Amino acid sequence: xxxxxxxxxxxxxxxxxxxxxxxxxxxxxxxxxxxxVQYPNQGxxxxxxxLSGSTLVKGINGFEAEFNKSQTSFHLRKPSVHISDxxxxxxxxxxxxxxxxNLIFGKGTKLSVKP
Amino acid sequence: DGGITQSPKYLFRKEGQNVTLSCxxxxxxxxxxxxxxxxxxxxRLIYYSQIVNDFQKGDIAEGYSVSREKKESFPLTVTxxxxxxxxxxxxxSSRGGRAFFGQGTRLTVV
Numbered sequence: 001x002x003x004x005x006x007x008x009x010x011x012x013x014x015x016x017x018x019x020x021x022x023x024x025x026x027x028x029x030x031x032x033x034x035x036x037v038q039y040p041n042q043g044x045x046x047x048x049x050x051l052s053g054s055t056l057v058k059g060i061n062g063f064e065a066e067f068n069k070s071q072t073s074f075h076l077r078k079p080s081v082h083i084s085d086x087x088x089x090x091x092x093x094x095x096x097x098x099x100x101x102n103l104i105f106g107k108g109t110k111l112s113v114k115p
Numbered sequence: 116d117g118g119i120t121q122s123p124k125y126l127f128r129k130e131g132q133n134v135t136l137s138c139x140x141x142x143x144x145x146x147x148x149x150x151x152x153x154x155x156x157x158x159r160l161i162y163y164s165q166i167v168n169d170f171q172k173g174d175i176a177e178g179y180s181v182s183r184e185k186k187e188s189f190p191l192t193v194t195x196x197x198x199x200x201x202x203x204x205x206x207x208s209s210r211g212g213r214a215f216f217g218q219g220t221r222l223t224v225v
Contacts, residue, residue, distance in 0.1 A: 001201070009155065032212035043121075043157075043205055043216035077118065094212030103148060103214055104203070107157030 006106035021076040021109045023091030032094040033074040086113045121217030136220045138206035147189040153201040178208045
């Protein structure tokens with residue numbers, strides 16, 4: 001079975017500090033990987049995606065993530081966070097099933113940036 | 116504007132009543148999904164549809180039903196059989212893995 005594990009449910013950090021949100025996945029087939037952000041009472045917005053090619057992907061708002069196939073990880077990083085980054089972040093895996101696929105999410109990590 | 120629209124944003128239901136949540140997209144996506152979100156549990160897949168007139172159960176389909184009569188529309192019915200329906204419901208559509216989400220519907224049973 002395929003799964004997505006976000007290792008930290010909550011991450012508190014001070015403003016301007018670096019942050020890493022961890023994500024590991026399990027899949028026996030090729031996948032696409034995504035990070036989404038959710039602000040309170042809203043839908044999810046795409047931060048960045050890995051489809052193929054360079055393992056370091058850059059997204060919006062200064063976030064980046066690195067795909068590590070051997071460790072089956074896709075950790076999200078930002079070198080210096082802002083108060084406005086406070087939100088819940090979801091890692092997701094799209095697994096191919098023939099010509100179609102299915103999208104599975106982790107349980108989310110709440111990032112809380114303090115002044 | 117291209118996108119995915121959920122309505123209503125807030126919905127109240129009495130116990131024992133069925134209620135239908137609307138989801139419409141004009142992105143021409145084949146795949147559509149319904150997720151339920153509860154605090155600390157992430158997004159759990161209720162139903163998904165890869166093509167018109169076809170859909171599959173997700174991880175928590177009991178007490179829910181869907182239809183996919185048109186490509187643009189994927190309504191979700193929360194039936195009285197769903198024992199704990201109060202939650203935030205998110206609809207999404209996707210092509211090639213990238214998903215676009217609606218703004219969600221918060222359902223409260225009173």
